[in-house]
Amino acid sequence: MDIEQLAKIFKALGHPTRIKIIEHLININTCVCGEIVDIFPYSQSTISQHLKLLKESGIVCGEVEGPKTYFCVDKTVLNTLKQYIETL
Amino acid sequence: MDIEQLAKIFKALGHPTRIKIIEHLININTCVCGEIVDIFPYSQSTISQHLKLLKESGIVCGEVEGPKTYFCVDKTVLNTLKQYIETL
DNA sequence: AATAATTATCGTCTATAGGCGATGAACGAT
DNA sequence: ATCGTTCATCGCCTATAGACGATAATTATT
Numbered sequence: 001m002d003i004e005q006l007a008k009i010f011k012a013l014g015h016p017t018r019i020k021i022i023e024h025l026i027n028i029n030t031c032v033c034g035e036i037v038d039i040f041p042y043s044q045s046t047i048s049q050h051l052k053l054l055k056e057s058g059i060v061c062g063e064v065e066g067p068k069t070y071f072c073v074d075k076t077v078l079n080t081l082k083q084y085i086e087t088l
Numbered sequence: 089m090d091i092e093q094l095a096k097i098f099k100a101l102g103h104p105t106r107i108k109i110i111e112h113l114i115n116i117n118t119c120v121c122g123e124i125v126d127i128f129p130y131s132q133s134t135i136s137q138h139l140k141l142l143k144e145s146g147i148v149c150g151e152v153e154g155p156k157t158y159f160c161v162d163k164t165v166l167n168t169l170k171q172y173i174e175t176l
Numbered sequence: 177a178a179t180a181a182t183t184a185t186c187g188t189c190t191a192t193a194g195g196c197g198a199t200g201a202a203c204g205a206t
Numbered sequence: 207a208t209c210g211t212t213c214a215t216c217g218c219c220t221a222t223a224g225a226c227g228a229t230a231a232t233t234a235t236t
Contacts, residue, residue: 003104011102015194016095026176033213046195048214053193067203067212078176085173088114088166103224121183134225136184141223155182155233 001080005058009081012057017042018050022073025060030072089168093146097169100145105130106138110161113148118160 013019017040024039025031037047051071054060059078062071101107105128112127113119125135139159142148146165150157 003107007102007104007107010098010107014095014099014102016091019091019095019098022176034211042194043196044213045197045215049194052214064202064213067210069213082173082176085170088110088170105224122181130224131226132183133185133227137224140184152183152232155231157183 001084006081006084008057009059009077012054012059015050018054021047021050021054022059025071025073030070032068032070034068036071089172094169094172096145097147097165100142100147103138106142109135109138109142110147113159113161118158120156120158122156124159 013022020040021036024036033044033048033051036051037044040047051060051062055062055071059074059081060071061074062069064070101110108128109124112124121132121136121139124139125132128135139148139150143150143159147162147169148159149162150159152158
């Protein structure tokens with residue numbers, strides 16, 4: 001994995017809310033934006049922005065289905081991250 | 089480990105230069121600021137700033153010895169980080 | 177005591193992050 | 207066709223990041 005890509009993922013994880021989002025996504029496997037908005041004390045636009053960052057880093061992917069978007073963690077990317085950390 | 093602390097570490101790793109610094113510190117065990125400055129195409133103040141961020145996150149510690157400061161990776165913190173990643 | 181070497185900090189600049197409300201776009205249901 | 211739902215995006219604001227050169231602070235050496 002590219003070091004730039006790695007830095008992007010770390011950066012994406014570099015915010016408490018985004019870590020919690022990742023943990024939540026892993027726990028319940030897949031999730032819709034509104035559900036996450038309900039959990040956190042932030043506006044819909046703020047959560048959407050966090051999800052966008054996570055998506056851009058590659059650690060999260062989102063599938064549009066009708067009016068909703070289903071977000072989930074990309075296990076492949078997560079595993080690559082785990083492997084990298086192990087080399088440290 | 090506190091989630092705020094975790095986010096700080098991820099944030100600290102969220103920059104290509106800082107990832108490379110960490111890798112270098114692990115490879116050669118301990119290192120002085122000037123040596124890192126020689127490796128990267130950045131000024132001494134910029135590298136010093138990166139090292140400060142890494143130190144503040146806890147992933148790196150620095151010991152002052154005379155006019156030099158010896159930086160090294162805190163293995164305990166690194167292991168905690170590894171353990172956390174494994175739980176994801 | 178003066179100088180050289182090493183690192184940290186300050187001030188400055190531009191760019192990005194992080195929050196918000198308001199609006200836009202896409203879809204389902206009525 | 208209209209309306210409600212859901213999400214993304216825009217514009218705005220303030221705070222922080224990231225780079226630099228210049229300067230301060232500390233120490234070893236001469």
